[in-house]
Amino acid sequence: MEVVTVALVAVLISSILYLIFGGTHHKNLPPGPKPWPIVGNLLQLSDRPHSQFAELAKIYGDLFTLRLGSETVVVASTPAAAAEIIKTHDRIFSGRYVFQSFRVKNNIENSIVWAQCNDSWKNLRKICRTEIFTQKMIESQAHVRERKCLEMVEYLKGKQGEEVKIVEVIFGTLVNIFGNLIFSQNVFKLGDESSGSTEMKEHLWKMLELGNSTNPADYFPILGRFDLFGHRKEVLDCLQGIYNVWGAMLNERKSAMKLAGYERKNDFVDICLDAGLNDDQINSLFMVSSHDLFGAGTETSASTTEWAITELTRNPQVTAKIRSELQTVVGERPVKESDFPNLPYLQATVKETLRLHPPTPFLLPRLALDTCQVLNYTIPKNCQVMVNAWAIGRDPKNWTDPLTFSPERFLESKVDFKGTDFELIPFGGGRRICPGIPLANQFISLLIATMVHNFEWVLPNGMDPSRLIMEEKFGLTLQKEPPLSIVPKSIA
Numbered sequence: 001m002e003v004v005t006v007a008l009v010a011v012l013i014s015s016i017l018y019l020i021f022g023g024t025h026h027k028n029l030p031p032g033p034k035p036w037p038i039v040g041n042l043l044q045l046s047d048r049p050h051s052q053f054a055e056l057a058k059i060y061g062d063l064f065t066l067r068l069g070s071e072t073v074v075v076a077s078t079p080a081a082a083a084e085i086i087k088t089h090d091r092i093f094s095g096r097y098v099f100q101s102f103r104v105k106n107n108i109e110n111s112i113v114w115a116q117c118n119d120s121w122k123n124l125r126k127i128c129r130t131e132i133f134t135q136k137m138i139e140s141q142a143h144v145r146e147r148k149c150l151e152m153v154e155y156l157k158g159k160q161g162e163e164v165k166i167v168e169v170i171f172g173t174l175v176n177i178f179g180n181l182i183f184s185q186n187v188f189k190l191g192d193e194s195s196g197s198t199e200m201k202e203h204l205w206k207m208l209e210l211g212n213s214t215n216p217a218d219y220f221p222i223l224g225r226f227d228l229f230g231h232r233k234e235v236l237d238c239l240q241g242i243y244n245v246w247g248a249m250l251n252e253r254k255s256a257m258k259l260a261g262y263e264r265k266n267d268f269v270d271i272c273l274d275a276g277l278n279d280d281q282i283n284s285l286f287m288v289s290s291h292d293l294f295g296a297g298t299e300t301s302a303s304t305t306e307w308a309i310t311e312l313t314r315n316p317q318v319t320a321k322i323r324s325e326l327q328t329v330v331g332e333r334p335v336k337e338s339d340f341p342n343l344p345y346l347q348a349t350v351k352e353t354l355r356l357h358p359p360t361p362f363l364l365p366r367l368a369l370d371t372c373q374v375l376n377y378t379i380p381k382n383c384q385v386m387v388n389a390w391a392i393g394r395d396p397k398n399w400t401d402p403l404t405f406s407p408e409r410f411l412e413s414k415v416d417f418k419g420t421d422f423e424l425i426p427f428g429g430g431r432r433i434c435p436g437i438p439l440a441n442q443f444i445s446l447l448i449a450t451m452v453h454n455f456e457w458v459l460p461n462g463m464d465p466s467r468l469i470m471e472e473k474f475g476l477t478l479q480k481e482p483p484l485s486i487v488p489k490s491i492a
């Protein structure tokens with residue numbers, strides 16, 4: 001009761017302040033649906049905002065404005081508007097809007113995702129560029145990803161004829177890949193919920209859950225200081241738990257390295273201890289690894305792979321082409337990442353999946369660091385800016401027959417997702433572009449290729465794949481709802 005009263009009073013105060021000071025300052029904002037007093041457009045929001053905003057863009061154009069509670073949000077929905085935000089005015093829109101639940105001291109300072117573009121952020125991105133995502137590093141760890149995919153094959157072979165929720169297998173495999181790249185340990189045991197590093201697993205799940213839950217303080221920031229729903233405390237507890245697990249692993253490794261006969265593991269821990277990084281740098285790297293890489297990398301890659309398998313289920317002619325390409329290039333042996341340059345159709349399939357199902361449909365929200373003129377409108381300082389990558393990927397002005405899943409469209413095209421072709425921007429662009437693109441591409445390509453190379457699958461209860469309804473559930477990432485269940489059958 002007390003919490004509700006405080007919330008109501010805070011909303012009232014914030015609304016009065018908004019009515020007095022807000023709304024009159026920025027006359028040249030992009031147009032948008034008329035906001036209601038106090039709540040703005042909040043009550044008009046649907047649970048599929050990416051699709052709803054695509055419809056709004058048809059009415060209001062490249063840029064439109066929403067009032068969400070007391071917050072002003074501008075949405076860019078065309079390649080031209082996206083280019084203005086992430087290229088022309090990259091510096092001004094390089095601010096990150098940090099969700100209220102994540103506004104926890106060490107969380108922001110030690111995160112690439114949530115920090116503003118300050119020296120610490122630059123340093124963390126540099127560590128990523130020079131230590132984690134180098135071509136050499138990615139190639140040297142290919143065997144880890146390949147081994148984990150083979151374990152997935154073994155697991156699925158044991159499940160032939162049974163119904164399997166594919167995202168659980170993919171997510172588990174991805175988390176184990178990360179666990180092994182970073183500290184040479186599995187986090188999940190496929191099919192056995194009770195095993196693996198339970199503590200780490202629980203923290204990771206919780207963080208993902210919190211990322212997907214709504215916090216009213218994001219619409220009425222005046223509520224933020226009270227942490228009324230305890231989300232921030234939960235994030236803090238999770239982070240503390242993750243850091244404790246890391247700390248223990250790091251100390252264990254340092255002691256092991258001093259022993260005679262220590263066998264190198266060549267994971268991130270070894271690499272940064274070898275590189276002579278000091279404790280601060282190592283801590284930064286671990287925090288980035290545990291928090292940003294696990295957090296930003298697993299759910300996005302798992303969601304994309306699940307969408308790819310869903311599209312392949314509905315489009316057996318695409319699956320057949322990938323399989324035939326794999327037969328020609330790979331033959332009977334397992335797929336390797338070094339095969340990818342010779343698998344153009346597989347690569348086109350990954351692009352086509354990301355075009356139709358970008359896992360973060362609005363990228364990650366940016367914040368205007370200053371007032372800025374964009375396409376003849378004025379976007380005020382501190383305004384949140386979203387780019388609707390989902391709408392851009394489906395707009396018939398940008399794509400022929402946009403709702404058809406057709407990797408062929410990329411075979412003769414140079415359009416890529418590296419942040420310079422604004423009709424395909426699942427990874428964002430500019431200085432905040434996703435640093436994990438090379439790794440994400442390897443994960444997703446390897447998982448799809450391994451599935452197609454080793455298995456045929458049908459839907460449970462003999463359901464006709466053309467009747468598979470794909471529903472999108474919006475959270476921090478775009479989920480498939482209900483998750484895809486398949487019945488695998490080994491090809492070998």
Ligand code: HEM
Pocket residue numbers: 086096112113114292293294296297298300301304358359360363364426427428429430431432433434435436437439440
């Ligand atoms: C399909 C897979 C993925 C997609 C679609 C994706 C997408 C994105 C997007 C849209 C952003 C925000 C970009 C912007 O603001 O312009 C981002 C940021 C980020 N991503 Fe990814 N991501 C994926 C996988 C990964 C992986 C595998 C990693 C790491 C291993 C990763 C690490 C990060 C980090 C650290 C940031 C924050 C960058 C910053 O704010 O400076 N992502 N990602």
